[in-house]
Amino acid sequence: MNERDSEHMIAELQEKENYELTSDSTEADLILINTCSVRERPVHKLFSELGAFNKKKKENAKIGVCGCTASHLGKEIIKRAPYVDFVLGARNVSKITEVLHKPKAVEIDIDYDESQFAFSEFRGSQHKAYINISIGCDKSCTFCIVPKTRGDEISIPTDLILKECERATQAGVQEIFLLGQNVNNYGRRFSGEHEKVNFTELLRRISAIEKVKRIRFTSPHPFHMDDEFIDEFASNPKICKSMHMPLQSGSSEILKMMKRGYSKEWFLERAAKLRLMVPNVSISTDIIVAFPGESDKDFEETLDVMRQVRFEQVYSFKYSPRPLTEAAEMSNVVESELGSERLAYLQGLQNSITDEITAGYVGEIFEVMFEETREGGYIAGRSDNNVMIKVQADESLLGTFAKVKVTKNGRMAQIGEILA
Ligand code: 5AD
């Protein structure tokens, strides 16, 4: 979401203020840092990076801090780093051209409704388009700061999304990547009168656009994975067969404390249904270890889910207490060292699962869309079930599809050759 917010800011600045992008910060007239606040570490990094940019920047160059940390620290940022020119929250992206001209502006209203703002166009990729379908999040997962930085959930009107898909594909984009904190809750609330359109229906309408070749989305919530949604996922050939299913914990007790709204059994049943209906599906997940109160037994439950589901990819984190969250007030904290041990154990388990899965890719044939160049004369892309594969081939194939046979496997990317 932050990447897409950055694209929106770039677009607004290019079109309305004549800015151009530079990769050299010492040349820049404006330096924007788009921040995350989901875990604590990036927040610390912000202040060291700000100091470094400030030292090297051109005279009179402006510095703006945007994103979730901007939302939750607000004017505190200018107090700690007085050379910062403005602070722009994650829910206020559309005000970028305003704050630019307001010295020391702090725009962090989390009730601001920009769900119908027509942003100018900029895309980091010619082949893939990120498209926001909602802003904010209505859940109250007790570990998560996002509802406090991005505010309540509002769905973006369906016709705006469809128009954006049309525009992007007219410009040559093949893959639409839908974004939201909780995409499969789409349609829960619109800011004005609006026809009832849920996420499944949105997927149907987007796939009806002829030029759309592939649809991906993130993040869905396991709680909202109803049968209608899974059936559409399984049967719609344009929907890529890779699903992110953020587990967070495999213990039903901890899930309750996290207020996730589902149990271990529900999660396992949904994952099994997906694997049954879509045999080549790849399932990725997010897991937090050492949430307050997590016992050895709870942690074992998480490992048990990993062994049963055999996720293709796991993003794992040690619990980090965040301000403004319920979990930060919980007293039964897990010692940091034990948390690190659990994280290392979990990652070791996942590495061996990933190695077993990827070993099985050798000799398999995947349909790949080439997206980027890699060192050594390679181009790389993903299969529809999200396997990253690189082949020795010319850049002119970027943006095209090909059948690729995997010849050698690796944890991060497979090596393959294009079938004639
Ligand atoms: N501590 C650790 N990880 C967190 N995440 C969200 N909040 C926290 C936190 N306080 C993780 C979750 C989420 C992912 C984006 O970040 O796993 O799915």
Ligand code: SF4
């Ligand atoms: Fe955070 Fe939960 Fe919303 Fe995801 S669904 S953004 S974890 S509150």
